[in-house]
Amino acid sequence: MQVTFLGHAGMYIETQHGSVLCDPFFNPAYFGSWFPFPANDQLDVEPFVNPDFLYLSHTHLDHFDEKFLRDRVSKSARVLLPDHPLGLVEKELRKLGFTEFIQTKNAVPVDIDGLKVMITALISPADGPLGDSGLCLDDGNVRIFNQNDSRPVEFEALTEFGPYDVHFLQYSGAIWYPMVYRFSQKMKDALSSKKRTTQMERAIRYAKQIGAPHIVPSAGPPCFLDDDLWYLNDFDRDPTNIFPDASVFLEMVETAGFTQGHMMIPGSVMQIGKGTATVTQPIPDDELAAIFTDKRSHLEAYKQRQQATLAAEKASWPSGQVEIFPALKEWFEPVLELADQTAVGIDDSLLLDLGTGGQIVIDFVNRTVTEWDGDSPTRFKFVIPRELVEYCIINHEEDWVNHIFLSCRFEAERRGPYNEFLYSFFKCLSAERIEYAEGFYAERDVSNQFFECEGYKVQRRCPHLKADLTRFGEVEDGILTCTLHGWQFELATGKCLTSDDRKLFSQKLDEAEASTPSKEVIASD
Numbered sequence: 001m002q003v004t005f006l007g008h009a010g011m012y013i014e015t016q017h018g019s020v021l022c023d024p025f026f027n028p029a030y031f032g033s034w035f036p037f038p039a040n041d042q043l044d045v046e047p048f049v050n051p052d053f054l055y056l057s058h059t060h061l062d063h064f065d066e067k068f069l070r071d072r073v074s075k076s077a078r079v080l081l082p083d084h085p086l087g088l089v090e091k092e093l094r095k096l097g098f099t100e101f102i103q104t105k106n107a108v109p110v111d112i113d114g115l116k117v118m119i120t121a122l123i124s125p126a127d128g129p130l131g132d133s134g135l136c137l138d139d140g141n142v143r144i145f146n147q148n149d150s151r152p153v154e155f156e157a158l159t160e161f162g163p164y165d166v167h168f169l170q171y172s173g174a175i176w177y178p179m180v181y182r183f184s185q186k187m188k189d190a191l192s193s194k195k196r197t198t199q200m201e202r203a204i205r206y207a208k209q210i211g212a213p214h215i216v217p218s219a220g221p222p223c224f225l226d227d228d229l230w231y232l233n234d235f236d237r238d239p240t241n242i243f244p245d246a247s248v249f250l251e252m253v254e255t256a257g258f259t260q261g262h263m264m265i266p267g268s269v270m271q272i273g274k275g276t277a278t279v280t281q282p283i284p285d286d287e288l289a290a291i292f293t294d295k296r297s298h299l300e301a302y303k304q305r306q307q308a309t310l311a312a313e314k315a316s317w318p319s320g321q322v323e324i325f326p327a328l329k330e331w332f333e334p335v336l337e338l339a340d341q342t343a344v345g346i347d348d349s350l351l352l353d354l355g356t357g358g359q360i361v362i363d364f365v366n367r368t369v370t371e372w373d374g375d376s377p378t379r380f381k382f383v384i385p386r387e388l389v390e391y392c393i394i395n396h397e398e399d400w401v402n403h404i405f406l407s408c409r410f411e412a413e414r415r416g417p418y419n420e421f422l423y424s425f426f427k428c429l430s431a432e433r434i435e436y437a438e439g440f441y442a443e444r445d446v447s448n449q450f451f452e453c454e455g456y457k458v459q460r461r462c463p464h465l466k467a468d469l470t471r472f473g474e475v476e477d478g479i480l481t482c483t484l485h486g487w488q489f490e491l492a493t494g495k496c497l498t499s500d501d502r503k504l505f506s507q508k509l510d511e512a513e514a515s516t517p518s519k520e521v522i523a524s525d
């Protein structure tokens, strides 16, 4: 097996049973904030754009480079799909012209023309854009695990698929926290130092658990070429920077007792044999070392080459084209209406300060969007350039984490600790997405998992994508229809009339138990 590293989480894997292109990332992501590091803008991509298989671990924009996929990658590639209930990878790829899909099942190996493939899928609201994944490959001779930035939990299945020869994994930060927060510098430094260490320690734990003899750091960190974000780069191994590079992590790998950590930069080629891995670098060793020891020069030159791209990106941002307050009110209030558990989890208000775009309050207690009165306190505050919000409104971006927040082009304030529900809300700006997240939260609460429906005790969350059936369920002639996507279930048997592999829990109540009205939530047994 041979792996050519393409930058960030991008790699081109050649096996005797076909080639796999993984997560190519060549165009800047998140409003021109993230660029692959080390630079891959001078790599000749031609040898990599006609793969037999394409694998996109998830739809975060540094893994899902829409422009590259649309303009460069052959549409005859067969796509290896992770088992993500919302199917976002497939939906987005179909829009770009891909038509060949191989749907895998979570942590279940499948043989495709002699290539053994297993994809571990992460599906909670906290995982990436409502889904992340890792790819295991076995060509009959060697096995690799491309974990990228996922946090797998299926260790039994992973162990069974192994043992692995090479493990590719993320070790660096890929988030806006704590940099965008208006904390004191002292507090920010303390939080950042802790984050820098804990994220690398977590990667080491994964490496130990997987047990591959060869480790390759991948999937970041990005670099930041815009002057506004230049300060985010870890130029000099700053212990308070959350974006340490591969050279830092490889030292930690060695300290942890691994003898075979490998540096791969765009264009590096790894030949993998049974228990062996040798890397051929695309440039002389001293030039490669200088990328890390004199990162400033590398990034200055990269920045010069990307000036036109950055200028075009900024020029494309809309400004003054949208009446923001009415647009957000019309969009968000129906979502808030569905966000029972999310609203309880946030239990306060958020002020969106959009400068000339207005000051808007999202009240999660009353489930309203209003203009700020200039005085009332809120527990959370985001200061966001209006252009970014206008972009999201015009393009109806239902996941602001995957656009605004990961761009780091905003500031945040909060009273109290991190609130998972708040960021999940901004990943879920549609009925389908918020219902999916709500279903997850509801499953944590065993007292609220059933409801009474036409004399039956019925599971409250739709077996399709977890919509709340007390809201979306309609019954006619003994058939319960979930109106979110139209799936139907027979109340008497629980049989799903739309898909063979799902069933609804439905149990006839005796007369004494049954009550009216018919959509009453009942306690779990």
Ligand code: FES
Residues within 6 Å of the ligand: 462, 463, 464, 465, 466, 467, 482, 483, 484, 485, 486, 487
């Ligand atoms: S959630 Fe899709 S039909 Fe119910």
